[in-house]
Each structure stands twice: as C-alpha cells, then as structure tokens.
Amino acid sequence: MSEPLPVLAGVRPASSEDVAGSVLPVAPVIRPVLPWPGLRRGATITVSSMALLFTLLAPVTAAGGWAAVVGMPTVSVVAAAEAGVVVERMPLVPRPGDALGAVVDALVDGMDVVAVAGLIGLRPQEIRKVTARARQRGTVLMSVHAQDRWPGADLELRLAGGRWRGLGAGHGHLLAREVEVRASGRGAAARPRSTSALLPGPGGLVAEATVTWGRGAAAVVGPGCA
Incomplete structure (x- = not known):
C-alpha cells in the first residue's frame, strides 16, 4: 500500500458528487476537438x-486546480509559466524511480490532473x-509522449504541422506557430477531430489561428511539432 503524500494547502480529494458529469476547463481553441x-x-x-x-x-491551474507532473526531470517551469x-499549483515529482506506481496512486487522491512520463515503469x-482509482476520484490521468500511450486511453491528442509566423525574408522574429491539433480515441472520442491553433501564439499562450499569414512567413514541418 502506498504511503500518503504530504498534504498541500488548498488540496482536497474530490468526492463522488464532484465527479459525476463534471469537467475541468480547457482553452476555447482546444474545445472543438474534445468529445x-x-x-x-x-x-x-x-x-x-x-x-x-x-x-x-x-x-x-488558472481556475484553482492542481496538476502534478511525474517522471519528467527536464520539465521547464519557465516554459510552463510562459504557457499560462x-x-x-503544479507539483513536480521528477524522479520517482521504482516508486512510480505508489506516487501516481497517492497523487490521484488529491490532484485534479496527474501527468506521467515513463509508463514503462x-x-x-x-x-x-491507478486507472480505476482515477475514475473513482475524478482525476484526469495524462501520459506524455508517443512512447507513453496510456493503455486504453479515452482520448489521444497530438500536434501536426508547424508553420511559423513572423520571420520575413532574412529578418524578423518567430512570433507564433500554427499547428493542427488532432484528437482520436474511443467511445465518445471515436470520431477523429481536428482544429487549427497558434501554439505558441503571440505572447506564449495558445490562440485561435485566425490571423492571416503575411508575406515571407516561414513554414517548418518536423518532429518538434508531433
């Protein structure tokens, strides 16, 4: 049995009343691909x-929720802050080691989201x-990167393409990247969906891809957009 994690101020386990039919907020530009x-x-x-x-x-986190990030020792807190x-409200457990299962199991009791890398452990x-416990407690479980697909995941979200805006003919700065957000899954998510977004948008936050491309915009397609 896993040992309980230290209690964080403001964190409380979700009750069954909280869970039934409830959702956590998302950026408006992402909502069209969700079931x-x-x-x-x-x-x-x-x-x-x-x-x-x-x-x-x-x-x-902006709405007051808590999101733990587990097994990602190189995660950039600065990049996370720039993305909003x-x-x-983002506790980090960078190197859980052999205790990965116990750590995730304990975090599910108090977090709104638990994001995990290294599912091979x-x-x-x-x-x-952990999946059954997350359903009961109302915690969203996320696995990060293609090699860490959560078995039987309800939803898979990925990025495709990558057109950068702001770079002119030999001058300028990269300001935003237009990508396609694609979603697929099972059940309500069985029908594939996609939408365009600026990720990052001007200023670092995700934004709608409604800005027309200016002359000299650079197009870049590669693994960094996956």
Whole structure:
C-alpha cells in the first residue's frame, strides 16, 4: 500500500458528487476537438508533447486546480509559466524511480490532473489499479509522449504541422506557430477531430489561428511539432 503524500494547502480529494458529469476547463481553441465540454474528470488522455500538456494544464491551474507532473526531470517551469500554467499549483515529482506506481496512486487522491512520463515503469496491474482509482476520484490521468500511450486511453491528442509566423525574408522574429491539433480515441472520442491553433501564439499562450499569414512567413514541418 502506498504511503500518503504530504498534504498541500488548498488540496482536497474530490468526492463522488464532484465527479459525476463534471469537467475541468480547457482553452476555447482546444474545445472543438474534445468529445466533452472540457476535460472529463476520471478520463485517461495521451498527449504528444510538452507544449500540448502545458496548454491543457494552464486553464486547470488558472481556475484553482492542481496538476502534478511525474517522471519528467527536464520539465521547464519557465516554459510552463510562459504557457499560462500557474506553476505554484503544479507539483513536480521528477524522479520517482521504482516508486512510480505508489506516487501516481497517492497523487490521484488529491490532484485534479496527474501527468506521467515513463509508463514503462508501471506494471500492467498497477496501470489498471491507478486507472480505476482515477475514475473513482475524478482525476484526469495524462501520459506524455508517443512512447507513453496510456493503455486504453479515452482520448489521444497530438500536434501536426508547424508553420511559423513572423520571420520575413532574412529578418524578423518567430512570433507564433500554427499547428493542427488532432484528437482520436474511443467511445465518445471515436470520431477523429481536428482544429487549427497558434501554439505558441503571440505572447506564449495558445490562440485561435485566425490571423492571416503575411508575406515571407516561414513554414517548418518536423518532429518538434508531433
């Protein structure tokens, strides 16, 4: 049995009344690809990049929620803050080691979102246990990067393409990147959906891709957009 984590001020486990039919907030530009009006509590979601992860965590923490990040020792708190994440509400467990299953299991009791990398460190029975507990407690579980797809995830979100705005003919600065956000999954998410977004947008926050491209805009497509 896992030991309880220290209690964080303002954190309380969700009750069954909180969970039923409730969702966590998302940025308006992301909402069209979701099968729910927000992030459904208790869902399991795979995201393809840190940029997309921060985009999802920003509205949750801004609304007073808590989002733990586990198994990501190189995560940039500065990049998270620039993307709008309230980093004071983003506890980090960079190197859980062999205690990964116990750490995730304990965090599920108090966090609104638990994002995990390194699922290879979890045994199948641990994954099933944590998934069931997250559904009961109303915690959104996220796995990060393609190699860490959560088995049987309700939703998979990934980025495609990458057209940078702001770079002219040999001069200027990169200001924003237009990408396609794609979603697929099972159940209500079985029908693939996609939408265009600026990620990052001007100033670092995600924004709608409604700005027309100026002359000399640079197009870049590569692994960094996955």
